[in-house]
Amino acid sequence: MKIELAENYGFCFGVKRAIKIAEENRDSATYGPLIHNSKEIARLDSDFKVGLVEDVKTFKSGEKAIVRTHGIVKDELAELKSSGVDVVDATCPFVTKPQEIAQEMSEAGYDVVIFGDEAHPEIKGVRSYATHGARVVTNVFDLMDLKFHDKIALIAQTTRKVEDYIEIANYLIPRHKEVRVFNTICNATFENQEAVRKLSKRADVMIIIGGKNSSNTKQLSSISHDYCASSYHIEDENDIDYSWFKNKELCGISAGASTPDWIIQNVVNAIESNINK
Amino acid sequence: MKIELAENYGFCFGVKRAIKIAEENRDSATYGPLIHNSKEIARLDSDFKVGLVEDVKTFKSGEKAIVRTHGIVKDELAELKSSGVDVVDATCPFVTKPQEIAQEMSEAGYDVVIFGDEAHPEIKGVRSYATHGARVVTNVFDLMDLKFHDKIALIAQTTRKVEDYIEIANYLIPRHKEVRVFNTICNATFENQEAVRKLSKRADVMIIIGGKNSSNTKQLSSISHDYCASSYHIEDENDIDYSWFKNKELCGISAGASTPDWIIQNVVNAIESNINK
Numbered sequence: 001m002k003i004e005l006a007e008n009y010g011f012c013f014g015v016k017r018a019i020k021i022a023e024e025n026r027d028s029a030t031y032g033p034l035i036h037n038s039k040e041i042a043r044l045d046s047d048f049k050v051g052l053v054e055d056v057k058t059f060k061s062g063e064k065a066i067v068r069t070h071g072i073v074k075d076e077l078a079e080l081k082s083s084g085v086d087v088v089d090a091t092c093p094f095v096t097k098p099q100e101i102a103q104e105m106s107e108a109g110y111d112v113v114i115f116g117d118e119a120h121p122e123i124k125g126v127r128s129y130a131t132h133g134a135r136v137v138t139n140v141f142d143l144m145d146l147k148f149h150d151k152i153a154l155i156a157q158t159t160r161k162v163e164d165y166i167e168i169a170n171y172l173i174p175r176h177k178e179v180r181v182f183n184t185i186c187n188a189t190f191e192n193q194e195a196v197r198k199l200s201k202r203a204d205v206m207i208i209i210g211g212k213n214s215s216n217t218k219q220l221s222s223i224s225h226d227y228c229a230s231s232y233h234i235e236d237e238n239d240i241d242y243s244w245f246k247n248k249e250l251c252g253i254s255a256g257a258s259t260p261d262w263i264i265q266n267v268v269n270a271i272e273s274n275i276n277k
Numbered sequence: 278m279k280i281e282l283a284e285n286y287g288f289c290f291g292v293k294r295a296i297k298i299a300e301e302n303r304d305s306a307t308y309g310p311l312i313h314n315s316k317e318i319a320r321l322d323s324d325f326k327v328g329l330v331e332d333v334k335t336f337k338s339g340e341k342a343i344v345r346t347h348g349i350v351k352d353e354l355a356e357l358k359s360s361g362v363d364v365v366d367a368t369c370p371f372v373t374k375p376q377e378i379a380q381e382m383s384e385a386g387y388d389v390v391i392f393g394d395e396a397h398p399e400i401k402g403v404r405s406y407a408t409h410g411a412r413v414v415t416n417v418f419d420l421m422d423l424k425f426h427d428k429i430a431l432i433a434q435t436t437r438k439v440e441d442y443i444e445i446a447n448y449l450i451p452r453h454k455e456v457r458v459f460n461t462i463c464n465a466t467f468e469n470q471e472a473v474r475k476l477s478k479r480a481d482v483m484i485i486i487g488g489k490n491s492s493n494t495k496q497l498s499s500i501s502h503d504y505c506a507s508s509y510h511i512e513d514e515n516d517i518d519y520s521w522f523k524n525k526e527l528c529g530i531s532a533g534a535s536t537p538d539w540i541i542q543n544v545v546n547a548i549e550s551n552i553n554k
Contacts, residue, residue, distance in 0.1 A: 162451045173446060173458050174439045174467075180457045181450050190451075 001275050003251045003268060004203070006195035010264060012188035012257035014092025018069040021090040022050045028064035029053045031080070032121060034090060035069050035258035036214035039236065043260075059085045069258075071095045071125035094186040095122055098155045099129040101182050105153035106130040110180065113137060113148070115168050116157025120215055123157055139164070140171045150177040158186040159216035159257070161193060161223065188257055189216050196220045196254045200227040203252030205244055208233045209267055210256025217256030228252070236263050237270035245275055278552050280528045280545060281480070283472035287541060289465035289534035291369025295346040298367040299327045305341035306330045308357070309398060311367065312346050312535035313491035316513065320537075336362045346535075348372045348402035371463040372399055375432045376406040378459050382430035383407040387457065390414060390425070392445050393434025397492055400434055416441070417448045427454040435463040436493035436534070438470060438500065465534055466493050473497050473531045477504040480529030482521055485510045486544055487533025494533030505529070513540050514547035522552055 011019075015035050022034055022044050029051035033041055044050040050066070056076045059065045061084030067077065071091040080087050091099075098114075106112050112134035116123040127134045134155075137143055152172055156165045162185055172179045200206050206224040210217025212235060224231040232244060245251060251271065255264050288296075292312050299311055299321050306328035310318055321327040327343065333353045336342045338361030344354065348368040357364050368376075375391075383389050389411035393400040404411045411432075414420055429449055433442045439462055449456045477483050483501040487494025489512060501508040509521060522528060528548065532541050 166447050166450055169446065169450060169458070170443050173443055173460055174462075176460060178457065178459050180455065181446070182455050183450055183453060185451075 001245055001248050001251055003253060003271060004199065006192070006199045006252065006254035008188075008191040008195040009254040010257070010259050010261060012186065014069050014094055014186070014188075015258050018090035018092065019044070021088060022066055023048050025050065025064060025066060025088055028066055028088070029059070030066040030068055030090075031056055031059070031072060031076075032068045032070075034066065036211040036217075036256075037258040037260065037263075038211065039263060040258070040260045056080060059083065061085060064088060066090050068121065069095070070120070070122040071099060072121070073125055073128040074099075075128065092158070092186075094158050094184070095125070098126045098158070098182070098184040101153065101155055101184065102126050102134060103129040103131060105180065106132045106134065110151045110153035111135070111148040112153050112155065113143075113168070113172070114155045114157070115160060115165050117215065120157065122215070126155065137168065140167055143168065143171055148176060151180070152176050152178070153180045153182065155182050156184045157215065158184055159189050159219055160185055161219055162190065189219070192216070192220060192254065192257065193223055196223050197227065199252040199254065200224040200231065203228050203250045204230060204248040205250075206231040206252045206254070207240075207267065207271070208254050208256070209236070209264055210259045211235060214256045214258050217259070220254055220256060224254070234267070237266045240267070240270060242274050245271065278522055278525050278528055280530060280548060281476065283469070283476045283529065283531040285465075285468040285472040286531040287534070287536050287538060289463065291346050291371055291463070292535050295367040295369065296321070298365060299343055300325050302327065302341055302343060302365050305343055305365070306336075307343040307345055307367075308333055308336070308349060308353075309345045309347075311343065313488040313494075313533075314535040314537065314540075315488065316540060317535070317537045333357060336360065338362060341365060344368050345398065346372070347397070347399040348376060349398070350402055350405040351376075352405065369435070371435050371461070372402070375403045375435070375459070375461040378430065378432055378461065379403050379411060380406040380408060382457065383409045383411065387428045387430035388412070388425040389430050389432065390420075390445070390449070391432045391434070392437060392442050394492060397434065399492070403432065414445065417444055420445065420448055425453060428457070429453050429455065430457045430459065432459050433461045434492065435461055436466050436496055437462055438496055439467065466496070469493070469497060469531065469534065470500055473500050474504065476529040476531065477501040477508065480505050480527045481507060481525040482527075483508040483529045483531070484517075484544065484548070485531050485533070486513070486541055487536045488512060491533045491535050494536070497531055497533060501531070511544070514543045517544070517547060519551050522548065
C-alpha cells in the first residue's frame, strides 16, 4: 500500500504563531486550550511550563494570561485587562477580523448572522463582539424561523466549508435588500479542504489526524467521507485499527490545522511499519 | 381549451407611475421610449400629445422632458438640467435605488459589478452613476477573465431572474473578502416570475405578451420555456398563430411589466373568439 500526504495539511499560520507565542512565554497559562490538540498542549506544559486555566477568575494581577488562538469573549478580555493581568494575545488574526466585522456591522445597523457552531469558543468570541447581538446558524433550516430586517451581515466561522456557507447566503439573498457576505473562512482551511477533496477522490482509505473537538479537522473528515467511504478521524497512532488497510492500495493522509507534525509523523511511521510486517 | 391568466402579471408600480406622469404632462416629450411598449407609447402620443425624442440635444430651454422609467445616464440628466430644460423624472424608484447604490459603493472603494445587459438603458444609467466605473456581466463566464479587489458590490438589473443573480454571487463569494449583494430585483418582477413559473408547470401552451425589447418580458418568456415547451412571446394579437392551440387543454397567459391591460384583453378576446369558432 502506498501512503500519500495531502498537498496541504496540518498547522496553519495562526496555530504556528500561537505556539511560538506560548513557547516565548514560559511559566504562564493559557485561558482555555490554546489550540484544539491536547497532546500539543501537554508538550507546552511539560517543556515550557505553559499551563491551562479554565476559569478566567483564576488569573491574579501581575500573572500572565495567554489568549487562545480561537479568541475569547469580549467582556472576559476586558475583565482580564482591568484585573491587572498581563494579557498576551495569541488570537489568530483571521479570528480577530470576524470579531471586528461583527462589532462594526452590528453598530452600523446590520442584523449579524454567523454561520458556525454556537458552542465553539471562536463563535462565542465573535458573537460577543456584535454589540446588538447576533444569530448563529449551522444550516438553512435554522434560518427559516428567524426574522431579520432588510440589511444582513453574514460572517462564517473560519473553519467552515465554503459550499455550506454559500447555501446560507443563497437563502438570504432573495429575501433581503442587502446581504453583505464576508468571506471569513481562512485560506489555510480552504487549501487543506481542497487538498483533501483531491486526495480522497483517489484514495482507497483516508486517515484524518486531529483533535476530536477540532472544528477544522471535523470538516476535513466530512469532506473526506464525501469521496472515500473508508475515512477515519484519529487523534494519534493509538486510534488506528490496522484492518482498515487490508487490501487497500492508496492511503491518503491529512491533518487539521492544530495537529503538530510530530503526531503526523508518528502516524505515518506506525502505518508503514505495520503494513510492511 | 381553458384560458388562465397568471396570478400576477402586467403593469408594475413603476410603469403605472410613469404613464400617470406622462398623462399629466401633455404637450411634452419623453427622452427615449417611456416604457418598452411601442403601442402604449403611440397611445400617449395620440391621446396626450406626449412625443418621443431620441437625441438629448433636441430639447430646448423651457421645453419639458420626461425621463423614461428605465432612467437615463447621469451626465445627460445634468445636461438637460443645465440647459434649462424642465425635467420631469419618471424614473422608476426601484431603478433610482441601484443608481444610488452604484454611486455610493463606487465612492466607498468597492468594485461595482452589475448583473444585467450593458446595452439596456436601465443598465447604461445605473453604470453611469458608478463614479469609478463598473463591470457589467450577464453570466459567470463574463466574470472569469476579470480581476477585482477584495471588496465587491453586486447590483442586479431590476428585471433579472434571482436564480441567475445567485449564480453570480456564488462565483464571487469564495474568491473575495467581501461581497455586498444588493437585491435590486424588483418585487413586481419577482412576483410575475413566480406566477409564470407556477402556471407554466400546468399549462399546455403559454402566451407571454410584451415588447420584444422588454427585458422583464424576455425573462418571463425564458422561465415559461423552462416548464412549458409550447411557450410564445408575442407583442399583441397580430402575432398569434392559432395552430399553437390545437389539441391544447390549458392556455396560460402572462404579460410583462410594460404591457397595458388593453393589449392583454385584446389577446384574450382574439384567442377566445378563435377557439370557439
